Amino acid sequence: MSTSGVLSGGWEFVTAAYVLSLVVLSTYSLSVVWRYRVELRRAERELRGPEESA
Amino acid sequence: MRQLGAALYKEWLLQSRALAQLLAVLVFGATALLLFSFAVGPNYELLRAVAPGFLWLALLLSSTLTLAESFQAEMEHRALEGQLLLPASPWALYYAKALANWLQLTLLGVALVPLMVALYDARLSRPLALLGVIALGSAGLSAPGTLYAVMTHQARSRQTLLPLLLFPLVVPVLIAAVKATSLLMLGDPMEQIGSWALLLATFDAIHWSLCGLLFGRVVEE
Amino acid sequence: MAPSVLAGRPSGPGAGYALLAFGAVLLAVGSYIGLFVAPSESFMGDVYRIMYVHVPTAWNALLAFTFGFGSAVAFLLKGDFKWDARHEAAVEMGVVLAGLLCCQGAIWARPTWGVWWDWDPRLTTTAVMFFAFIGILALRRFVEDPVKRATWSAVATIIAYVDVPIVYFSVRWWNSLHQMQSSPETVSAPFLIPLRTNAFGILFLMAGLITLRTRIARLRLSQEMAPPLPEAAR
Numbered sequence: 232m233s234t235s236g237v238l239s240g241g242w243e244f245v246t247a248a249y250v251l252s253l254v255v256l257s258t259y260s261l262s263v264v265w266r267y268r269v270e271l272r273r274a275e276r277e278l279r280g281p282e283e284s285a
Numbered sequence: 286m287r288q289l290g291a292a293l294y295k296e297w298l299l300q301s302r303a304l305a306q307l308l309a310v311l312v313f314g315a316t317a318l319l320l321f322s323f324a325v326g327p328n329y330e331l332l333r334a335v336a337p338g339f340l341w342l343a344l345l346l347s348s349t350l351t352l353a354e355s356f357q358a359e360m361e362h363r364a365l366e367g368q369l370l371l372p373a374s375p376w377a378l379y380y381a382k383a384l385a386n387w388l389q390l391t392l393l394g395v396a397l398v399p400l401m402v403a404l405y406d407a408r409l410s411r412p413l414a415l416l417g418v419i420a421l422g423s424a425g426l427s428a429p430g431t432l433y434a435v436m437t438h439q440a441r442s443r444q445t446l447l448p449l450l451l452f453p454l455v456v457p458v459l460i461a462a463v464k465a466t467s468l469l470m471l472g473d474p475m476e477q478i479g480s481w482a483l484l485l486a487t488f489d490a491i492h493w494s495l496c497g498l499l500f501g502r503v504v505e506e
Numbered sequence: 507m508a509p510s511v512l513a514g515r516p517s518g519p520g521a522g523y524a525l526l527a528f529g530a531v532l533l534a535v536g537s538y539i540g541l542f543v544a545p546s547e548s549f550m551g552d553v554y555r556i557m558y559v560h561v562p563t564a565w566n567a568l569l570a571f572t573f574g575f576g577s578a579v580a581f582l583l584k585g586d587f588k589w590d591a592r593h594e595a596a597v598e599m600g601v602v603l604a605g606l607l608c609c610q611g612a613i614w615a616r617p618t619w620g621v622w623w624d625w626d627p628r629l630t631t632t633a634v635m636f637f638a639f640i641g642i643l644a645l646r647r648f649v650e651d652p653v654k655r656a657t658w659s660a661v662a663t664i665i666a667y668v669d670v671p672i673v674y675f676s677v678r679w680w681n682s683l684h685q686m687q688s689s690p691e692t693v694s695a696p697f698l699i700p701l702r703t704n705a706f707g708i709l710f711l712m713a714g715l716i717t718l719r720t721r722i723a724r725l726r727l728s729q730e731m732a733p734p735l736p737e738a739a740r
Binding site for chain 1 (some may be wrong): 523526542602721
């Protein structure tokens with residue numbers, strides 16, 4: 232730390248925090264979107280299933 | 286109240302038959318205390334400082350054994366459904382169970398104190414106050430613990446699920462009980478023990494009422 | 507007697523995606539301003555910029571758990587499984603944000619205090635909440651009967667949420683003997699614009715994610731609780 236009492240630098244920590252937040256939020260978002268589409272496809276298949284065999 | 290008495294009598298009968306299990310939990314707690322001391326080594330000053338923490342950790346770990354077994358008798362013979370079919374309120378069942386667990390844990394805590402004094406060179410200046418802290422802390426563990434024991438007993442992986450649910454919840458009990466115990470054993474110059482005891486009592490009051498209230502929903506079919 | 511969990515038109519997927527996209531844009535804008543436009547702070551230098559993501563994450567994590575608590579209460583009172591779906595979504599979102607919050611807090615603490623964890627009451631309470639609600643997600647995973655799962659996890663969420671202020675006060679009193687470290691929330695920002703922008707950014711992002719995640723839960727529930735098909739239709 233510099234003698235003026237002000238923190239100098241530390242950009243690597245700022246970058247780390249922002250990159251981590253970006254990675255976590257986008258990974259979770261993609262996982263939710265992907266799981267949603269999987270469930271939709273499965274539900275549609277089930278709706279079509281009994282109708283096709285009727 | 287009569288229902289509570291009947292339920293408590295049932296608990297008393299169960300406890301008498303499960304004496305072996307009680308002793309096993311005591312041995313577990315004692316072993317834990319011993320093993321924890323090895324983590325610190327023969328440094329008396331350090332041992333005295335960490336003794337309260339390790340006592341409560343040993344008690345917390347032992348509580349998972351006690352609580353997990355507490356509904357064993359009912360579950361094995363499907364007696365739980367039978368009891369609920371009777372015109373007995375689930376509250377009587379819950380409070381009897383929670384009281385039984387509380388008693389077991391308090392006795393366990395008291396039994397571990399001599400071992401703690403011996404192993405950790407702990408000073409025991411106010412034994413009655415210590416008993417009070419052990420009682421308050423055990424109450425804090427048994428109220429939510431009994432509720433979670435019912436939930437997890439039927440679920441898969443119940444041995445990991447009960448501590449997983451209980452431990453984060455009882456952090457205030459751990460903090461307050463350890464703090465109060467260490468004030469009792471290491472000196473309390475600023476008379477802080479009152480506020481920690483109050484925190485424990487508040488936690489107990491909230492959870493003994495809330496968990497009792499919610500128990501009905503947990504066991505209904 | 508399985509109620510149709512999809513009855514009562516939920517907001518369509520379009521709404522979820524729109525909220526998600528809008529939130530992402532706000533977050534990008536707010537972060538850009540916070541990183542490159544806002545001036546340096548008087549004592550913290552540039553490290554304070556972490557606060558522009560950390561504080562919004564904190565607000566939204568608490569909001570997610572509060573919404574989860576409300577959904578749990580609503581489910582127990584009304585028995586409508588759409589509240590169980592919302593409950594599941596909110597708790598999952600809260601766990602993600604709480605975990606992120608703890609990591610951000612550690613990244614903040616290292617350059618300012620020299621340690622990775624300084625037992626700040628707010629952050630410590632968040633860590634406890636993280637573990638408590640992960641336990642509830644585990645409970646949901648291990649209980650197979652949907653009615654029991656919904657009821658038990660709702661009860662567990664109520665107990666865990668009521669515990670949060672108790673945990674906070676106990677940690678605060680426990681830590682009060684030590685010097686009270688300043689957490690990012692107590693640092694005053696020279697610019698409030700990126701803070702508010704990011705706060706709304708994460709809010710919309712979270713709303714979109716909870717909406718979509720709720721739909722996932724509802725789809726799964728209707729499959730679980732659907733009555734078996736009569737033989738003639740096979």
